[in-house]
Amino acid sequence: MSARCYIVGAGDYSGLYQPGKDDFIIAADAGFTVLISGGVTPDMVVGDFDSLGSAPAHPLIEISKAEKDDTDMMLAVKQGLKRGFKTFIIDGGLGGRMDQTYANFQILTFIARNCARGILLGRDMCATAIKNGTIEFLPGATGYISVFSAGERAGGVTLTGLKYPLRNAELTNGYPLGVSNEFTGAPATVTVCDGTLIIIWTGGADCVEL
Numbered sequence: 001m002s003a004r005c006y007i008v009g010a011g012d013y014s015g016l017y018q019p020g021k022d023d024f025i026i027a028a029d030a031g032f033t034v035l036i037s038g039g040v041t042p043d044m045v046v047g048d049f050d051s052l053g054s055a056p057a058h059p060l061i062e063i064s065k066a067e068k069d070d071t072d073m074m075l076a077v078k079q080g081l082k083r084g085f086k087t088f089i090i091d092g093g094l095g096g097r098m099d100q101t102y103a104n105f106q107i108l109t110f111i112a113r114n115c116a117r118g119i120l121l122g123r124d125m126c127a128t129a130i131k132n133g134t135i136e137f138l139p140g141a142t143g144y145i146s147v148f149s150a151g152e153r154a155g156g157v158t159l160t161g162l163k164y165p166l167r168n169a170e171l172t173n174g175y176p177l178g179v180s181n182e183f184t185g186a187p188a189t190v191t192v193c194d195g196t197l198i199i200i201w202t203g204g205a206d207c208v209e210l
Contacts, residue, residue, distance in 0.1 A: 003024065004088065004089055005085035005087070006019040006024070006025045006088075007028055007090045007091070008027055008031035010028070010029050010030035010031055010096075011096045011100065011104075012094055012123060013092045014091055014092075015038070016205060017089050017121060024043050025040065025044070026076040027045045027047075028046055028072040028075070029046075029047030029049055029050070029052050032052060033052065043060065046062040046064070047064065047072035048065060048068065048072065071100070073103070074103075077107055077118070085116065087116065087118075087119075088111055089119050090107075090121065091121045093120050093122075095122070104120055105120070105150075106150075108127060108198060109150040112128075112129040125201065125203075129196055129197060129199065130192060130199065131192070132195070134190065136187065136189050137188040138207050138208065140207070141201075142203065143183055144180055144201065145183060145188075147179075147190055148173070148198045149171040149172055149178075149197060152172065153171070154170065154171045154172075154194065155170050156194050157170065157171050157195075159189070161186040161189060162182060162183060162188050171197070178197075183201075183207075
């Protein structure tokens with residue numbers, strides 16, 4: 001299993017993922033408090049620290065201005081990409097302010113368009129994004145799954161193993177055709193040939209290969 005970049009932010013923390021010894025752990029602003037309170041010392045800390053109140057003492061820290069183009073979560077992701085990571089596990093990125101949650105969906109798209117995979121963990125739902133590729137869900141998955149176009153259009157969308165299959169369909173960002181599908185317990189796949197999809201499903205991340 002390859003090393004992953006594990007990022008914790010200041011949103012609702014699920015605790016669904018336990019980092020491995022080779023994972024690179026980044027705290028985004030008040031995610032530092034979440035990690036430390038759970039007995040995990042981050043390898044790096046980034047942010048403007050408006051949520052934390054002040055910058056913590058840490059040997060590897062990137063302090064940014066509050067007035068910036070990147071969110072703290074984006075700063076963390078860029079640090080992971082710079083270090084060559086291809087898998088990102090992001091916790092504390094859902095709930096709270098809706099605009100920040102939406103920004104984190106855009107970050108998943110950014111990760112996908114940089115040839116990597118990001119998983120956004122939540123207590124009740126998880127999300128990822130794929131570009132010109134396929135994601136496989138393991139047998140036994142239950143609950144809902146929704147698929148949205150991250151751009152103006154996504155072509156060649158095929159869904160297998162779900163209650164409502166699609167074959168070579170086109171999704172747009174102006175019509176929610178892919179919302180509220182359901183797992184059947186069978187292995188399932190979501191494929192897009194031309195574009196980027198945001199995929200949101202109920203349950204945890206253990207139904208996908210990370």
